[in-house]
Amino acid sequence: MPALSIEPLIYGIGLAGVAVNAASGVLEAGRKPFDLFGMVVVALAAALGGGSLRDMLLDRTVFWVADQSYLVAALLAGVATFALVRVVRLPPRLFLLPDAVGLALFTVSGTQAALAMGAPWLVASLMGVVTGVFGGIVRDVLCNEVPLVFTGELYATASWLGALLLVGLAAAGVSAGWAALAAASAVLVVRLGAIRFRWRLPVFTARN
Secondary structure: OOOOOHHHHHHHHHHHHHHHHHHHHHHHHOOOOOOHHHHHHHHHHHHHHHHHHHHHHOOOOOHHHHOOHHHHHHHHHHHHHHHHHOOOOOOOOOOHHHHHHHHHHHHHHHHHHHHHOOOOHHHHHHHHHHHHHHHHHHHHHHOOOOOHHHHOOOOHHHHHHHHHHHHHHHHOOOOHHHHHHHHHHHHHHHHHHHHHHOOOOOOOOOOO
16 A cells, blocks of 8 residues: 555644544533633633643643644634534534544544654553543533543543554554554544444442
8 A cells, every 4th residue: 555644644633633622522512501702612622632731741842832723723613613503403412423533533643643752652552542532521521521531432442442553553564644544443433333332341330
């Protein structure tokens, strides 16, 4: 297979992840009586939270500070989604779809960013998970909901599987572009399958 140019691909993945996560934030916040400002805050938290924490942990300039295109993409996606939901009736759980896409995209971009800085494979995979799930955690907390990552169908597990797949493919010498596409696809398939078929991890229950 021909190699895919990795830098434009990862940049595009990052921008797309920011946009869809901002949309998922607005769609979830839409179930609450938030005004436009509240919606934008939730959208930005969902879109930028995971990558911001990743960059602070990796001791590098926060991505949307270094390149405001990410901030602009989040704002535009959030406002556009806010305008859309005011004129179109959407299913209450529709936010799960862009959330799953954002999880896949952010997992890949986070893992690639860590690998590019020379992080060990386990650290790199966990940076992918942090990037993928932390924005959703902040979004859910702001919306006064129990975070999906703690109670719902496979979420962080799907992210970690995809991150580990990406690390493994990179170690095997697979082109970075194709490895990124394979890992993102794996995260998306597992997450959507978990939503459809109710795949969950065991829940803690204390035996009396």
